Amino acid sequence: MSKLFVLFEHAAGYAIFSVKEFEEVGMLLPQVEASVTNLSRFNSVVKLVGFSPFKTALAALENINSVSEGIVPKDLQLFLDSCIPKSGKKDKVVLGVVDPKLGANITEALDIKCDHTGAIPEIVRGIRFHFHNLIKDFTAKSSGIAQLGLGHSYSRAKVKFNVNRVDNMIIQSIALLDQLDKDINIFSMRIREWYSYHFPELVKIIPENYMYAKVAKLIKNRKEFTDEKLDALEEIVMDTAKAQAIIDASKSSMGMDISSIDLLNIEMFATRVISLADYRKQLAEYLRSKMTGVAPNLATLIGDQVGARLIAHAGSLTNLAKYPASTVQILGAEKALFRALKTRGNTPKYGLLFHSTFIARAGTKNKGRISRYLANKCSIASRIDCFTDIPTNIFGEKLRQQVEDRLKFYETGEVPKKNIDVMKEALEETAQVTASVEQESSKKKKKKDKKRKREILENGNKNGFVENGIQEAEELIKKKKKKKSKNINENE
Known part of the structure; x- marks a missing residue:
């Protein structure tokens, strides 16, 4: 004979219920489902064994955080x-x-056999539905207040993170960067077609989109363009021969005449494209700065944009860190992978990693091998970036050098350094950087304490306790620190 108990975690505390006639309940699942919404019928199935309420809101938050991660808190163990x-x-x-x-x-901690299948999900659903009726002196209103309070505190605790290491901004900025690239290309094609009615020869002289828009904005009507504007044209083109070729082409162009209002529209549109291209450069700089703060090793290894695309595709840096190297290798090539599995063809060798310079530099035979090796190093770099306290790019530089050495090994056969030796070097350098950072922070703290002592001493001299000024200052500093710690605990 086996006895079934059900654990239910509520915002107010832990509750344990015993299930009557366990053997029958497991067999008659449809009857359990039918009795879930009926309290009298459900009471015949479930009986309360014990209820352990949380003492404080902080204790509730700590317990629920542990339970959500699958960890058994001490309160639950004792209960x-x-x-x-x-x-x-x-x-x-x-x-x-x-x-x-x-x-x-x-099961591991208390040697209690646990189960989550069969009728248990339905029983838990019934307990959740009737919980306020199953616990003595507990109402639906108090249950709702407890759930709302814990929900807010849980959400706030999850949202509290280092502002300087937010990967959400990287995901949004790389998505915007890709969108801007598409838009700028489409708009540039539109300018070329539109302005080519008037000056078709300019396309062959200046193939670059950004420069073409700037030149079109400067020239406007080619018939009014004179040698006086040669210096301004040279500044844009950065080539005297090209500037002279544009002037010569404008004098003998086959383009049609154009009205002033059409030119005005072309000029306005060109201005918009130029501003979009300028903003794209600013956004690329912003992305670079965010990647150096959030994932410096990954950025150093494969570049800012490829690293940002990997993070965006994974959903977050934490998700990317959880992926194995084999998954990182084909991120972005999911359709090709499933098509290959379906048709029993060759699986893809790389996804987003194809945009890395290492893949392009490798030989045709070695592209798959270097892609696998690079994915391995990307996985290591993302994990270091995700879980390190002080972000540095030391590991990224070492990993990048390892990939370079591997490329040389494929070409020349020169044996690279062992991974364990490289990692030892990186750890030693990281330890030195960490020590220097800690020294600087301790110096800053000492300076702040001295400044505060000086201020308190000055205030003490004004108030007339000159002799015992130092002691008073130290006592006041201790009191302030205690007050701060109390305020922090209350806010939490």
């Missing part, structure tokens, strides 16, 4: 230990849980 009997030879005890990861950790 389960006191409420659930130990399994015997005849009576076997099973604990029903919602999260299988939490169940596995409970």
